[in-house]
Amino acid sequence: MRILVVEDDVRIADVIRRTLGENGYAVNVALTAPAGVEAFEIDTYDLVLLDLMLPGLPGGGMEVCRRIREMNSDTPVLMLTALDSMRSKVQGLDAGADDYLVKPFHLVELLARVRALLRRSPRAQPPTLVAQGVTLIPSTQTALRAGRSIDLTPKEFAVLEYLMRNAGTIISASELIDHAWDTNYEGFSNVVQTYIRYLRQKLSLPGEADVIQTRRGAGYLIAADE
Template sequence: MRILVVEDDARLADVVRRALGEAGYAADVAHDGPAALEAFEVETYDLVVLDLMLPGIAGGGMEVCRVMRRHSSDVPILMLTALDSLRRKVEGLDAGADDYLVKPFHLSELLARVRALMRRAPRADAPVLEAAGVLLDPATRTAHRAGRSIPLTAKEYAVLEYLMRNAGHVVSSSQLIDHAWDTNYQGVSNVVQTYIRYLRVKLAEPGLPEVIETRRGYGYLIAVDG
């Protein structure tokens, strides 16, 4: 799942980005209003963490929220602010925000709110994902196959979740990098193949077919059950 973090405080933005990454999300960062709207127009995000006080645009984060909401009615927006007043909260929610978090905040609460918004998002409509005999629960971030619990790292979970949300469709390596890593990824070129290999080992069951198919030259596929 891919998240856009919009925060003009570079230190805080980096802390949030790292926390989201450790939790298995891919996170991009924008530091002002125009950069946020450009990223939102170019990329597909599953959630936006949006600071209220933003430079570069009249109306700050409130206006960014309004513009984003006009372009997409279903992407969850979590608004951050140092202004703890009922009026500002109401304005933010009326502008299109789905939730509100007052600074300073604990990262554990931020992550809990992100998980809650992801569960409520229309694109995450299945409480439990099921494909190729694998059950994946986004609420608990756990996986099972043939009655066996499968331990996954945060990145393994992110790759498997994206494949399962697109079950029945071939997913390319570049799509997986876009959604399970982020725009700043500059690592090794075979990182996707490496994580696919990790997943195949963990998902393997004697006598059962492989969960993840390779379509050479195209990408990877998890078949739809039935």
């Protein structure tokens, strides 16, 4: 899942980015209202975390939210602000926000609201994913194969989740990077190959074929169940 964080406080933006990243989300950060609009125009996001008081555009976060709604009415928007007045909340919701979180907030509450908005999104997938004997429950970060619990890191889970959400479709390495890592990723080029190897080791069962298939020169595939 890819999340856009539009927040002008660098410290807060970094804390949110690291917290979401540690929980398996791919996160991009924009520090101004124009940068937030541009980022949304360029990439596809599953959720936007949007500060209300942003520099660069009259109306700040309200204007960013309105422009996001003009471009895409489905993407959930969680508005973050230090303003706790009823008027500010109503204005934010009227501008198109789906939820409202007042600063300072606990990170566990932020994560809970993120999960709730992603579940309610019109683009949300079924709460449980099943393919090739693997069961994945994104809301609890649970992975099972043949009744056996699989211990996955957040990044391993993100890679496996994207493959299972697209079961039956060949997914290229670059597409996996787009959805499991943020746009500023500058790590080694074979990172996807490395994580696929980790997943195969953890998902393998004696005498059975690998759950994740390689299509040489094209990408990776988890076959859909019939």
